[in-house]
Amino acid sequence: MNLLFAVMIGVLYGAGFYLILRRSFVKVLIGLILLAHGANLLILTVGRLTKGNPVFVNSGTDATAFADPLPQALILTAIVIGFGIQAFALVLFKRAYKTAKTDDLDEMRNTDLSS
Amino acid sequence: MLFFVLLGFITAVLVPLIKKISDNFLSWIIPIIPASIFFYFASFYYQIADGEVIKVSYSWIPSLGINFDFYIDGLSLVFAMIISLVGTVVYLYAGSYLKGDTRLSKFYIYISIFMSSMIGVVTSDNLMTLFIFWELTSISSYLLIGFNHEKESSRYSALQALLVTGLGGLALLAGFILLYITTGTWDISEINKMPAEVIGSSYFFLIVIFILLGTFTKSAQFPFHFWLPNAMEAPTPVSAYLHSATMVKAGIYLMARLNPAFGNSILWNDLLLVFGTATMLFAAVLSFKQTDLKKLLAYSTLSVLGTLTMLIGIGSDLAIKAFIIYLIAHSLYKGTLFLVAGIIDHETGTRNIEKLSGLRKLMPITMIIAVAASLSKMGIIPLVGFVGKETVYASVLELPIFGNYLIVITILANMFVVYITAMVGFRPFFGKLKSTPKNPHEAPFRMWSGPMFLALSGLVLGIFSSLFLNKLINSSELGIISERLNIPVKLWHGFNLELLLSTITVLLGLFLYFKREYFLKFVASFSSVKFVQPSYYYQFIFDGTLSLAKYITSKIQNGYLRFYILVILLTTFSLIAYTLHTFYSFNEINIGGSVSVYEVILAFILIISTLLAVSAKSRLAAIVGLGGVGYVIALFFLIYSAPDLAMTQFSIETLTVILFVLVIYKLPKYLSFSSTTRRIRDIIVASFAGLTMFFLVLVISGTSLTSELKEYFIAESYPSGKGLNVVNVILVDFRALDTLGEITVLAVAAIGVYSLLKLRKKDN
Numbered sequence: 001m002n003l004l005f006a007v008m009i010g011v012l013y014g015a016g017f018y019l020i021l022r023r024s025f026v027k028v029l030i031g032l033i034l035l036a037h038g039a040n041l042l043i044l045t046v047g048r049l050t051k052g053n054p055v056f057v058n059s060g061t062d063a064t065a066f067a068d069p070l071p072q073a074l075i076l077t078a079i080v081i082g083f084g085i086q087a088f089a090l091v092l093f094k095r096a097y098k099t100a101k102t103d104d105l106d107e108m109r110n111t112d113l114s115s
Numbered sequence: 116m117l118f119f120v121l122l123g124f125i126t127a128v129l130v131p132l133i134k135k136i137s138d139n140f141l142s143w144i145i146p147i148i149p150a151s152i153f154f155y156f157a158s159f160y161y162q163i164a165d166g167e168v169i170k171v172s173y174s175w176i177p178s179l180g181i182n183f184d185f186y187i188d189g190l191s192l193v194f195a196m197i198i199s200l201v202g203t204v205v206y207l208y209a210g211s212y213l214k215g216d217t218r219l220s221k222f223y224i225y226i227s228i229f230m231s232s233m234i235g236v237v238t239s240d241n242l243m244t245l246f247i248f249w250e251l252t253s254i255s256s257y258l259l260i261g262f263n264h265e266k267e268s269s270r271y272s273a274l275q276a277l278l279v280t281g282l283g284g285l286a287l288l289a290g291f292i293l294l295y296i297t298t299g300t301w302d303i304s305e306i307n308k309m310p311a312e313v314i315g316s317s318y319f320f321l322i323v324i325f326i327l328l329g330t331f332t333k334s335a336q337f338p339f340h341f342w343l344p345n346a347m348e349a350p351t352p353v354s355a356y357l358h359s360a361t362m363v364k365a366g367i368y369l370m371a372r373l374n375p376a377f378g379n380s381i382l383w384n385d386l387l388l389v390f391g392t393a394t395m396l397f398a399a400v401l402s403f404k405q406t407d408l409k410k411l412l413a414y415s416t417l418s419v420l421g422t423l424t425m426l427i428g429i430g431s432d433l434a435i436k437a438f439i440i441y442l443i444a445h446s447l448y449k450g451t452l453f454l455v456a457g458i459i460d461h462e463t464g465t466r467n468i469e470k471l472s473g474l475r476k477l478m479p480i481t482m483i484i485a486v487a488a489s490l491s492k493m494g495i496i497p498l499v500g501f502v503g504k505e506t507v508y509a510s511v512l513e514l515p516i517f518g519n520y521l522i523v524i525t526i527l528a529n530m531f532v533v534y535i536t537a538m539v540g541f542r543p544f545f546g547k548l549k550s551t552p553k554n555p556h557e558a559p560f561r562m563w564s565g566p567m568f569l570a571l572s573g574l575v576l577g578i579f580s581s582l583f584l585n586k587l588i589n590s591s592e593l594g595i596i597s598e599r600l601n602i603p604v605k606l607w608h609g610f611n612l613e614l615l616l617s618t619i620t621v622l623l624g625l626f627l628y629f630k631r632e633y634f635l636k637f638v639a640s641f642s643s644v645k646f647v648q649p650s651y652y653y654q655f656i657f658d659g660t661l662s663l664a665k666y667i668t669s670k671i672q673n674g675y676l677r678f679y680i681l682v683i684l685l686t687t688f689s690l691i692a693y694t695l696h697t698f699y700s701f702n703e704i705n706i707g708g709s710v711s712v713y714e715v716i717l718a719f720i721l722i723i724s725t726l727l728a729v730s731a732k733s734r735l736a737a738i739v740g741l742g743g744v745g746y747v748i749a750l751f752f753l754i755y756s757a758p759d760l761a762m763t764q765f766s767i768e769t770l771t772v773i774l775f776v777l778v779i780y781k782l783p784k785y786l787s788f789s790s791t792t793r794r795i796r797d798i799i800v801a802s803f804a805g806l807t808m809f810f811l812v813l814v815i816s817g818t819s820l821t822s823e824l825k826e827y828f829i830a831e832s833y834p835s836g837k838g839l840n841v842v843n844v845i846l847v848d849f850r851a852l853d854t855l856g857e858i859t860v861l862a863v864a865a866i867g868v869y870s871l872l873k874l875r876k877k878d879n
Contacts, residue, residue, distance in 0.1 A: 018797055020730060045816065076842065090778050
C-alpha cells in the first residue's frame, strides 16, 4: 500500500507543480489545491498507514495497533486552512480579473493598470 | 576606565537634552568632555613614563574570549592624549565655527561618537573590541564627511570613504580571525609575545595582506589614498580632527601596535617600506597642482602618513623614535593648520589660495599661529617639527643599502611638504590684500585659542623636548619594539649631516614655491592621465558593481512568477534527489501490505481526475476533475483509519466545488497562454519533481518510526481530555491554541473574501 500511496503522491505533486508553472491564474490555483492534497497524503503516509483502526480509545485494541492521531490532527488543520487560502485566492483572482481584465499572470507584472 | 572610554557615547545621548537649554550653552559646556578625558589619560603619564603598563578588563562575552580589555602603554597613551587634546580644541572651535547653525548639536553627537570610538581603538587590547571601535570610527567618519548632506559631492565623498575603509575593515576582520586561529587568543598583548608562532604560521602571508589592506585603506596609503582629499568635503573642524590628527592615524597605530609580532618578518617590513615611501612621494607630487587650502593640507597629510608607515617599515630603534616624535609633531601642527584654514575660510568665504593674500594686518593672531605651525611643519628650529624631521632623516640614513636612495625620495617629498606649508601658512598673509567674498576680520576667541594652544605646545615640546618627550618615547617604544631603548631626544645635536639635509630641504621647498608657475605647467601635462589615478579604478569598480547588480537583478528578479517557482523547484528537488541518491539504498524500500482491488480502482480514479484537472480544455471540466480528486482522497482517509479527516474533506470539497463554480463559471473562456516548448519544459520539471516525491515516500516508509507522542496522546486522551476520539481531543484540548490560531486565520480569510466581494469602485 505504500507503493500505491507513493504513486498517488507523486502524481499529485507532479500535476500540482506543472499547474503552478502556468500563466493562467485559475490553473495556478488548481495547482495549489492539488499540491495541498498531495501534502495531506504525504503527512498521512509519513505517520505510517494503518487500515481500519481509528483511534477511539474505548475500542479495546492496544495502543500500538491504532493509527497515529498526531498526523491526522495536523492534516485536519491543513485541510481547513487550505480551504481558507483557496477561498481567498479565488476571490482575489476574481477581483484582479475584474480590474486588470486578464487571466494572464505575465500581464500583471506591474502595479499600474494597462488602460 | 570603561567610563572614560565610553564617555563620548554617553555624551552623544545627552547632547539633545543639553541642547534644549540652548545651543550656545551646549557649545560652551561640551569641551569639558574631551578635556576631562585628556586629564584622565594625562594622569597616567608618570606611571607610564616609569615603564609601567596599565591593564583593565571588563567581561563582555567571556565564552568567546571577547572582552573589554584595555591596555595602556606609551603608544596608547600618546594616541589617547592626542585624540583628547585635539578633541578639546576642535570642540571649542566648532562652537564658534558652526555658531548659529541648527545642526550644531548633530555635529557634537557625531563627533562624540567618533572620539569615543577612536579612544576605544587605541586602548583596546582585544582584537574584536578593537575591530568594533574601528568600524565605529568609519561610520562616524561617514556621517561627518556627509555632514553637508544636501550637497551631492558631500554624499559622494562620504560614501567613497565608507566603502574604501569599510572594505578594508572586512579584510582586517579576516586578518584578525586568522590571527586568532593561529595564536588562539584575541589579546594583542599576548599575540605580541609570540612573534615566532605568528611568523611561522601557514596563514602568515594572508594575515599580513588582510591586516595591511585594513590599515592601508584606513590610513589612506597608496593606492587607496584617493578618499582622503575627497573627504575634505567635511566641515573644517572634522577635517582637522578626523582626517589629519586622529582617524587616519588609526591604521598607523595598528601597524605600530602589532609591530612586535610582525616586525621581524621581511614581508611586513618591505610592504610597509614600499607602500609608505610610494605614498609619501606620490601624495607630495600630487599636492602640487592643488589650489584649495584644505586639499593642499590633505595631500601633505597623506605624505606624512606615508612617512610614518615607512618608518615602521624601517623598524630600527631610531626609526621608531622618529615615528613617535613625528606623529606628535604632525598632529599638533597639522591640526593647527587645518583650523587656520577653517578660520580663513570662515572669515573670507574662500579657500582658494589664488584669491587669498595680504591678510596679515586684518588677522594678526591667526597669522602668528599659522606661521608658528608652518615653521614646525617645515622642520625649522626650535619647534618640535624640527626634532621630528631630524630624527626621520637620521633613521633613513641608517638603513644599510637603500638608505641613499630613500633619503633622496624623503628629501623630495619633504620639499613638497615645505612648498605646501609655504602656500598655506604664509601666502594668504603676505603680499597685497585681495578682495574676498566676505570682509575678513580677526577670528573670535574660541576659534583662535585652540590652534594657538596647539602651536604653542609644538614650541614647548621642541624647546623642552628632552624633558617631556624622552620619558614618554622610551616607554612608547616599549609598545612597538620589544626591548627598551635609551636614545635621548634633544633639540640640538650640533652641526651634522641631518641638519644639512634639513636645510637643503627647506631651501629646495622655498625654491619650488617661488618658481611654482614654471613647475606647474610641467606637472599639469602628466597628472591629467586618468589611468594613473587609482580613483579611476574605484569609479570603474563602483559603476561595474552597480551595473552588474542591475543586470543580475533584471535576470533573476524578472517579475515572472513561474520563473521563480521553476528555480525553487529545481533547486529543492535536485537537493532532495541528491540526498536520496547518496544516503539511501533502494533495497530497503517497504512496499507495504497488500491492497484491495477497490483501493487500486480508487487510485486509478484519482490519477484520471488529476489528469483531467490538468489537461481540461474548459474550466468546468477542470473543476470536475478537482472534485474527483478531493472525494477520492476523502475515501482513502476513511479506509486508512481517519474518519474525522474524511468527514472534513467531504464537506470542504463540496464547498470548494460550489465556490469555484460560482466564481469562475461567469468568467470568459479558459485560455492557455504557454507555447509548446514551455509546456514540454514544465512537464519535464514537474515529472522530475513528482518522481522524486514518489521515491521520497518509498524511502520514508522504509525507515523505522517510533512515536512517543502517539503513545502519550492515546494514554492521556481519556484521563486528561475526557474524550475517546483522540484526534478530536488533540485538536480541542492538547493543541487547543493551534486550533484557536486556525480559527483566527479562517476569520481573517473570511473578512478578506467578504471585503473583496463587496469592494466597489466609487462612481464619481
